[in-house]
Amino acid sequence: QDRLKALGKSDLPPIRHLHVIGAGAMGGDIAAWASLRGVTVTLQDLAPERIAPAIKRAHELYTKRLKLPHLIQAAMDRLIPDVAGSGVAKADLIIEAIVENAEVKKKLFAQVEPKMKAGAILASNTSSIPLQELFDALKRPERLVGLHFFNPVAQMMLVEIVESPRTPQHVMLAGQAFAKQIDKLPLPCKSAPGFLVNRVLTPYLNEAMLMVDEGIPPETIDAAAKDFGMPMGPIELADMVGLDVGWAVGQELAKPGAIVPKKLKALVDGKRFGKKSGEGFYKWVNGKPVKSS
Numbered sequence: 146q147d148r149l150k151a152l153g154k155s156d157l158p159p160i161r162h163l164h165v166i167g168a169g170a171m172g173g174d175i176a177a178w179a180s181l182r183g184v185t186v187t188l189q190d191l192a193p194e195r196i197a198p199a200i201k202r203a204h205e206l207y208t209k210r211l212k213l214p215h216l217i218q219a220a221m222d223r224l225i226p227d228v229a230g231s232g233v234a235k236a237d238l239i240i241e242a243i244v245e246n247a248e249v250k251k252k253l254f255a256q257v258e259p260k261m262k263a264g265a266i267l268a269s270n271t272s273s274i275p276l277q278e279l280f281d282a283l284k285r286p287e288r289l290v291g292l293h294f295f296n297p298v299a300q301m302m303l304v305e306i307v308e309s310p311r312t313p314q315h316v317m318l319a320g321q322a323f324a325k326q327i328d329k330l331p332l333p334c335k336s337a338p339g340f341l342v343n344r345v346l347t348p349y350l351n352e353a354m355l356m357v358d359e360g361i362p363p364e365t366i367d368a369a370a371k372d373f374g375m376p377m378g379p380i381e382l383a384d385m386v387g388l389d390v391g392w393a394v395g396q397e398l399a400k401p402g403a404i405v406p407k408k409l410k411a412l413v414d415g416k417r418f419g420k421k422s423g424e425g426f427y428k429w430v431n432g433k434p435v436k437s438s
């Protein structure tokens with residue numbers, strides 16, 4: 146919080162309308178957070194039933210943080226489900242948080258770009274895909290910046306503001322200003338594999354998962370990490386991030402000869418992605434890890 150205050154607010158005009166595409170773990174919570182901080186948000190996904198859980202989580206967040214019914218209602222009113230994607234044309238900023246697949250993201254960009262208003266910025270929440278792989282889907286790649294939030298959005302201050310070789314300075318500054326506008330801490334970095342945080346985090350998680358392969362129970366590893374001062378152990382964190390997402394990041398960072406944890410591969414192959422699917426390294430009940438699987 147102190148560092149955020151020291152950074153100060155920006156002189157750039159605030160983002161008034163944000164459009165988020167993908168209402169999953171990240172997109173849903175980014176939308177909820179931005180609305181909590183006063184931004185009007187349209188939230189798009191493939192079907193209304195994919196948006197509904199995000200709206201429910203947003204309501205829980207507002208109830209916890211805002212307490213007063215009229216403030217909760219105002220935040221709910223600012224968060225608008227939008228399956229048709231009509232918010233794209235009005236938004237100052239569009240954040241894409243759909244599946245971690247370059248081809249799917251490029252297809253989406255090609256549909257979205259012609260509808261964007263002049264001066265609007267397009268951001269990707271990708272955790273691992275270099276922006277250089279995405280911007281050739283755009284007629285104007287200079288509109289693209291990475292805004293990489295961390296999970297859980299409401300608790301994690303940091304947002305990596307990712308610069309592609311085509312991102313101009315004013316777009317980087319606008320990304321940083323938006324992070325500050327919603328009380329997050331911007332960390333500008335270049336679009337290199339894993340950006341900054343995942344480049345450091347992924348080898349740590351990978352080593353912990355290799356220890357599971359060696360027969361050490363997840364509980365033992367996580368307890369040791371907590372004794373060491375970590376707020377959460379690496380195996381619980383991997384489950385919480387989503388093993389499919391962790392897998393995709395790991396593939397992006399893997400060097401030839403890197404050792405892939407066997408248990409991780411078996412879980413991802415079996416669609417046991419961690420907290421979001423109710424089972425990963427742990428079985429998850431009511432949002433809490435109960436016992437290793």
Ligand code: NAI
Nearest residue numbers: 167168169170171172190191242243244245271272296386
């Ligand atoms: P998720 O699987 O929870 O949600 C993705 C959502 O996108 C789903 O609701 C899906 O229906 C929707 N979607 C897919 N294609 C779509 C399309 N064409 N149009 C509209 N909606 C579409 O995934 P999650 O975990 O939220 O990840 C989303 C992005 O955020 C990925 O790029 C991921 O790498 C990144 N990310 C994930 C983090 C995590 O901890 N899970 C952390 C930081 C970034």
